Amino acid sequence: MVVVGAGPAGSTAAYHLARRGHSVLLTEEHRRVGFPVQCAGLVSARVLRLAGTDRMVRHVIRGANIFSPSLRRLSFSAPEPRAYVLSRSGLDQALAERAARAGAQVEPGWKFTGLKGRTSSGRPRLTFRTVDGEDREVEARLVVGADGVTSAVARAFRLRRPLEILPAFEAEVPWDGAEPDQVEVYLGRALAPGLFGWSVPDGGGLSRIGVAVRADTGRTARDYYRALTGQMARRAGRPVPPPVEVVVAGIPIGEVPRTEGDHVLLVGDAAGQVKPLSGGGIYTGMRAAEIAAEVAHEALARGEALGPGLQEYGVRWRQELGEEFRRAWFLRRLFLRLSDEDFERLLDLLDEEGLLSSIIALGDIDFPTVTARQLLRQSPALVRYFPKALGAWFRSGSPLAPVLD
Numbered sequence: 001m002v003v004v005g006a007g008p009a010g011s012t013a014a015y016h017l018a019r020r021g022h023s024v025l026l027t028e029e030h031r032r033v034g035f036p037v038q039c040a041g042l043v044s045a046r047v048l049r050l051a052g053t054d055r056m057v058r059h060v061i062r063g064a065n066i067f068s069p070s071l072r073r074l075s076f077s078a079p080e081p082r083a084y085v086l087s088r089s090g091l092d093q094a095l096a097e098r099a100a101r102a103g104a105q106v107e108p109g110w111k112f113t114g115l116k117g118r119t120s121s122g123r124p125r126l127t128f129r130t131v132d133g134e135d136r137e138v139e140a141r142l143v144v145g146a147d148g149v150t151s152a153v154a155r156a157f158r159l160r161r162p163l164e165i166l167p168a169f170e171a172e173v174p175w176d177g178a179e180p181d182q183v184e185v186y187l188g189r190a191l192a193p194g195l196f197g198w199s200v201p202d203g204g205g206l207s208r209i210g211v212a213v214r215a216d217t218g219r220t221a222r223d224y225y226r227a228l229t230g231q232m233a234r235r236a237g238r239p240v241p242p243p244v245e246v247v248v249a250g251i252p253i254g255e256v257p258r259t260e261g262d263h264v265l266l267v268g269d270a271a272g273q274v275k276p277l278s279g280g281g282i283y284t285g286m287r288a289a290e291i292a293a294e295v296a297h298e299a300l301a302r303g304e305a306l307g308p309g310l311q312e313y314g315v316r317w318r319q320e321l322g323e324e325f326r327r328a329w330f331l332r333r334l335f336l337r338l339s340d341e342d343f344e345r346l347l348d349l350l351d352e353e354g355l356l357s358s359i360i361a362l363g364d365i366d367f368p369t370v371t372a373r374q375l376l377r378q379s380p381a382l383v384r385y386f387p388k389a390l391g392a393w394f395r396s397g398s399p400l401a402p403v404l405d
């Protein structure tokens with residue numbers, strides 16, 4: 001079996017396949033697993049459980065400061081840890097090492113370049129180019145495409161890509177926010193159209209400051225980063241220092257319709273398994289990778305590696321994550337309609353209506369729509385921001401998605 005991409009999803013799939021006794025080749029295009037880093041590394045405790053270690057935790061987060069476009073601040077903080085800031089390269093390395101310990105052959109510096117036909121039994125022949133310029137060819141019973149947002153595996157197997165890709169720019173900056181155990185979130189059409197800006201302290205004097213935006217604004221994510229750090233500097237009364245490291249990457253939003261085909265499964269960003277409201281994909285990608293390994297193992301035991309035999313993968317991961325993705329996707333569409341005045345009013349409402357205690361009690365970065373539903377139940381004023389169909393759907397438990405104009 002071949003797993004392409006040693007990010008969190010790929011190494012998780014490789015580990016769970018290898019520990020079930022399969023022969024697994026895990027390839028990574030870069031010479032070093034975990035580099036370059038393309039992430040803020042903010043995760044829930046679920047990720048630590050899935051990884052089986054907390055050795056890559058750098059810092060604990062207990063709350064958030066949300067800033068409206070006019071920099072009005074809404075602050076909430078819980079007594080217990082709500083999220084963890086990881087060394088992202090540390091996470092990727094720990095997961096690849098775990099896969100290797102379980103028996104996977106890990107090959108950094110092997111870039112998947114395409115398909116070179118099939119064997120007489122229909123197995124795909126994969127081609128790789130190593131960092132030393134050598135070409136390799138491998139035949140696989142099953143390929144797991146875990147090669148991220150630009151997935152070459154998805155292209156080679158003609159599986160459709162995520163609906164939307166948000167350009168993101170993030171920098172590691174010697175900067176302390178006002179509260180050391182809180183993340184900052186910046187909302188507003190001018191500052192971050194399409195998602196938001198963030199600042200995540202790493203507990204060691206650096207903050208990961210970034211922004212992800214719609215692709216069609218005519219400006220780059222770096223332009224928005226400059227605007228964001230300008231705002232932060234004005235608020236703090238001191239300049240934001242130049243970055244020590246920068247990340248330019250894309251965040252896929254919107255699941256792909258089919259995550260499996262003949263001899264292939266897609267996991268993680270390659271499958272669009274990213275939370276539509278935050279762009280976070282570490283937990284969802286790792287969990288889907290576990291499910292992929294489980295289904296692949298069962299299908300191969302039955303001697304099936306064709307699409308129909310692997311369909312169960314799409315069914316199972318959607319059973320667990322699909323409802324949250326669908327609700328979040330609709331909430332995101334609503335979010336895109338909000339004006340800067342709406343953001344101001346929404347933050348006022350959350351403050352005025354005593355809803356902060358619900359956010360503190362329920363806030364879950366992996367399942368934010370659970371909190372959103374509770375807030376809607378509690379606050380009739382909030383419902384006014386929702387088209388009727390969406391408000392009713394959110395307050396009901398119905399899995400049927402509403403029709404929105």
Ligand SMILES: Cc1cc2nc3c(=O)[nH]c(=O)nc-3n(C[C@H](O)[C@H](O)[C@H](O)COP(=O)(O)OP(=O)(O)OC[C@H]3O[C@@H](n4cnc5c(N)ncnc54)[C@H](O)[C@@H]3O)c2cc1C
Pocket residue numbers: 004005006007008009010027028029030034038039040041042043110111112113146147148149151152168169170210247249250251267268269270274279280281282283285
């Ligand atoms: C700026 C930014 C900040 C983010 N912050 C967070 C956050 O705080 N929390 C969170 O949960 N998520 C965050 N995300 C999203 C998160 O980084 C991804 O969802 C997650 O990394 C997806 O994991 P993956 O294993 O599917 O893909 P990736 O992590 O992208 O791994 C794919 C791997 O495949 C390799 N690869 C690619 N092409 C090939 C090829 N042809 N051959 C071989 N190897 C290949 C790549 O080098 C890479 O190592 C952020 C994303 C961005 C862009």
